[in-house]
Amino acid sequence: MVAVDRPLTPPLLRAESAPLTAHLRKEFRDGRALTFALDVAVEVPPGFTILFGPSGAGKSTLLDCLAGLTSPGAGRIAVGERVLFDSSAHVNLAPQKRRVAYVFQSLALFPHLTVEENVAYGLGHLPLAERRARARGVLDSFRAGHVLARRPGEISGGERQRAALARSLVTDPQILLLDEPLSALDEELRAGIVEDLRRWNAARQLPVVYVTHSREEARSLGERLIALDAGSVVAQGAPQDILARISARDGMGR
Amino acid sequence: MKLVPFASSCLPFFLCAAALTPRGPALSPQSREIRVAAAADLQFAMKDLAAEYEKGAGNKVIPTFGSSGNFFSQIQNGAPFDAFFSADVEYARKLEASGHAEPGTLFMYAIGRIVIWVPAGVRVDVARNHWDVLLDPEVQRVAVANPQHAPYGRAAVDALKGAGLFEKLEAKIVYGENISQTAQFVESGNAQAGILSYSHALSAPMKDKGAFWMIPQDLYPPIEQAAVVLKSSAQKDAARAFLAFVKGPAARAILERYGFTVPAVSAPPKGL
């Protein structure tokens, strides 16, 4: 088995994994008409929570709000005691400050930098040697250490996924958001990455929001599931129950 | 990395900029540059005058040609010339009145004439038929300098009106920025005839290329051309010296060669 990334343990690792709580409302208007409203109250405890729903349900919008890339009209978002957004208290932390790791569906790896530079990108405050050591460490724990010196355009899809994950995680975030991260990969690759992710999070117990279309993934990965449809939460709880309930009725997922 | 190709493609331009260190006029006592704003009709005469002058003195004369009216505005807006050779004494007088000209330096250096000039290829006989050639269907366009700021243009329009032809010909007239551009219009054949300065007709590029007829002086007010030294000049002495040369016999001979009538110099103005 691959060794867990030793350089990343103390002093960074804190046992402060805290749940994410969020209730928010975001409206989209065309002129005066309301075209879409995201109105949710969710709780994401440490561990894997699946965010499940058809396209257009508002999943990406929700993630963008959690990350600070867009602002809800009203609501409150907090990780444990730490408030990231509070409309009544006029708190709205910039994405830079939120310690939210967010892997987009497109991965958004910086094409002009090597994998190592990509992964070390968020560690600019550290001296060079340490940056590189940490980058290597995380990449190794995701079994992508061998592509350090290559550019994103030169490596395979699976390797890119791992690099994107490594980049987001090396900065010691408090929550992890994954927007359909593995949909383009085949079964085997997917399983491998999921396994690495599980192992990585076993020690840290971060709240992870994992967006997927796939019932398979939802069942195998999720400890909890939030079903989202047309901007509202239709169910929160154990994946098996919810998935069974909504199978034939709405035709969601495959 | 990616900066290298960018820098290397900029290199030629950097070299250009670096190689061209700021260069002002050579201000050694031996050789000064006298910047002269010269009316366009002096296009060829001024070059000969400058060449002759530079043989003697150490200074260089750097002329810029254009219409007198344009120079008048530019000088009032601070254009850094040392002397102004206007084709219309009025501009020079106005500059004296407004304080832009050095007092006592104004003098009339020439009186100009206008001619009708027709290039060789056009089948009319201007020497014989005078004004009528302009009415000939062969002549589709008649070039005239812009009367708004070119004295030779004003004289041309006055002469046309005096001959009762202005309305008839208005549709055919094309206006040149100054008398040089007007001459170029006709010389190139873009206009089949034009009312040009006598000095242009006698100049090297034109004298064997066409025929002309001198328009009678009584049809237009005389073109009195005057020069001044400008108050803003940084080398008034050098400018004055050049103007003094223009009053002298060598310069007079050159001007007369170009068809100018040089008025007799009465008393030398003060300050020289």
Next chain:
Amino acid sequence: MSFESLLLSLRLAAIVSLLLLAIALLLAAWLAFGRWRGRFLVEAFVALPLVLPPTVLGFYLLVAMGPRSPLGRLWSGLFGRGLAFSFEGLVVASLLYSLPFAVQPLVSSFRNVDPRLVQASALLGVSRSRTFFRIVLPLSFPGLVTAFVLSFAHTLGEFGVVLMVGGNLPGITRTVSIAIYDSVEAMDYSGAGRLALVLLLISFSALSIVYAVNRRVWSPWTAR
């Protein structure tokens, strides 16, 4: 003597394009990423030289730089000579009329950078300005080259504004385009032809070199 105007033009174009690159970079960054809702007004103002006739620009520049203007008086107070009819005056005029040629390709390039890349940088804790220099700029390299080349070429070729504001002073403001015009007026066609040909060759080779270099560099990064 005939190459004096050419050197003058090259010097003007080089200085203006370098200055513009710095100015246009900041302006374009603000236009592409800023949050003020009135930015479109600034974009329209920047684009004015594209649609205004050179005489309109020349007129306003003369008014703004002339000896009676505040700017003109400040300048002559500081330097002892006027801003209009000087090389520096030409630089100022050129900065304005070539501005859209530098700003527009840059804005376009910046806007074309995948917004998710900018967001990823922010999420990794990097400030907006550092993101601009580490992510947006390197990925906008073609835009930078285009901006530089276009402003260089445009400054090299400008005529109307230069004539009005510069005054055609040999060695100071007589650029090559004006020298060619002068030569034609003096019926020195061979002189005009020589200068015109040299200008044509310089412009063409400058553009060719830059675009050839660009082709190799474009592919890996702009493909998304």
